[in-house]
Amino acid sequence: MSPRAPTLASAPDDRAGALLTIDLAAVVENWRRLKKQAPGTDVGAVVKADAYGLGMVQVAQALKAAGCVTFYVAHLDEAVALRAAVGATPRIVCMHGPAPGKTERDFAGFNVIPVLSSPQQIKAWRTFASTNDVLMESFVQVDTGMQRLGLTPAEFAAHMDDPDGFLGLHPLALMSHLACADTPAHPLNKQQLDRFFSALGTFRGRFPDARGSLANSAGLLLGPAWHFQFARPGIALYGSHPENPPADGKPRWPVVPVVRLLARILQVRRVDQAGPVGYGATVQAPDGAKLATVSMGYADGLLRSAGAGGHGLLDGLRVPILGRVSMDLTTFDVSAVAESAAQPGQFIEVIGTTHTVDDLAREAGTVGYEILTSLGSRYHRRYLPAPAAKP
Ligand SMILES: *Cc1c(COP(=O)(O)O)cnc(C)c1O
Numbered sequence: 067m068s069p070r071a072p073t074l075a076s077a078p079d080d081r082a083g084a085l086l087t088i089d090l091a092a093v094v095e096n097w098r099r100l101k102k103q104a105p106g107t108d109v110g111a112v113v114k115a116d117a118y119g120l121g122m123v124q125v126a127q128a129l130k131a132a133g134c135v136t137f138y139v140a141h142l143d144e145a146v147a148l149r150a151a152v153g154a155t156p157r158i159v160c161m162h163g164p165a166p167g168k169t170e171r172d173f174a175g176f177n178v179i180p181v182l183s184s185p186q187q188i189k190a191w192r193t194f195a196s197t198n199d200v201l202m203e204s205f206v207q208v209d210t211g212m213q214r215l216g217l218t219p220a221e222f223a224a225h226m227d228d229p230d231g232f233l234g235l236h237p238l239a240l241m242s243h244l245a246c247a248d249t250p251a252h253p254l255n256k257q258q259l260d261r262f263f264s265a266l267g268t269f270r271g272r273f274p275d276a277r278g279s280l281a282n283s284a285g286l287l288l289g290p291a292w293h294f295q296f297a298r299p300g301i302a303l304y305g306s307h308p309e310n311p312p313a314d315g316k317p318r319w320p321v322v323p324v325v326r327l328l329a330r331i332l333q334v335r336r337v338d339q340a341g342p343v344g345y346g347a348t349v350q351a352p353d354g355a356k357l358a359t360v361s362m363g364y365a366d367g368l369l370r371s372a373g374a375g376g377h378g379l380l381d382g383l384r385v386p387i388l389g390r391v392s393m394d395l396t397t398f399d400v401s402a403v404a405e406s407a408a409q410p411g412q413f414i415e416v417i418g419t420t421h422t423v424d425d426l427a428r429e430a431g432t433v434g435y436e437i438l439t440s441l442g443s444r445y446h447r448r449y450l451p452a453p454a455a456k457p
Contacts, residue, residue, distance in 0.1 A: 083361025
């Protein structure tokens, strides 16, 4: 008798330590709101890093169905996987661009638009395009005040002065990236806008049809001057606020929450003798406290820094994390919760509509970006579908 591989008899929900629900209708709604903010701009979607941890394939397919035609990723491998998911039509822009002399052929093969950010990338792309008679569009990136990627002002000027500097390129857009868009009053926003505007004017002297691309999510909220023709929002699509809370107490840009994260209670105990909780014995549980330990830890993206000050929701009540977050386990103080609601098998909501990604980020001393991109792979994931696209 040949041994047969066993098959699982239990439901995935019953095995998983935590449940992650991703609302694709909310992603689509967030995209529509940004699009409404910038009529006349091609508002795309940044789906790098697996759509900020939420699933690039599912997110891109939902947004494509809603009418999004331009997607941005960081890596070529992301672009190749995305091409398989969305088919031949959508524009895919790869922000890290080619490894000079090495990956140009794959950009052409998968019809991925490279962002060219250095003299080396530009030169290698020119050589590739002319050797192979490739007439492909590209983005050219200039640095306007971030010292990260993009041609420096001097490099840009040198390329403009050299009649062959951009020879054989078919730049669809000139691009730059904002350093402080999440802080609307920061003076660098206007400086970067001015520098970009001037570079684009120069660039259009050579390429009259070149479009501009400057804004991320927060950039779209700075005002129409920042919109240009291609916008690259990411974080707002995923339900995290793109801008810091306004100092004047004005309401924030309305994002629809996308993520719900529920951690399963493995055990509940009544402390019968006051004592320390968790690794390092950093916190004392008082006599009589009721503690619930859930199946979620830093290996699942519940950051260790959430240990002091983080909390969840159980039966509508705030329950604080007690002691250190371990790799697979976290203990909450559920003393305030009714006996019937604090039972093994029930769930503590770690992220939801009242305790949001941004709330958890604040408690952990970080930003929504890091919370989302840290979400673990051990969750049972559920996707709530976006409604069918309107004809
Ligand atoms: C990640 C990224 C974006 C998206 O930014 P959000 O703040 O998430 O909207 C846009 N442009 C570039 C160059 C990026 O790296």
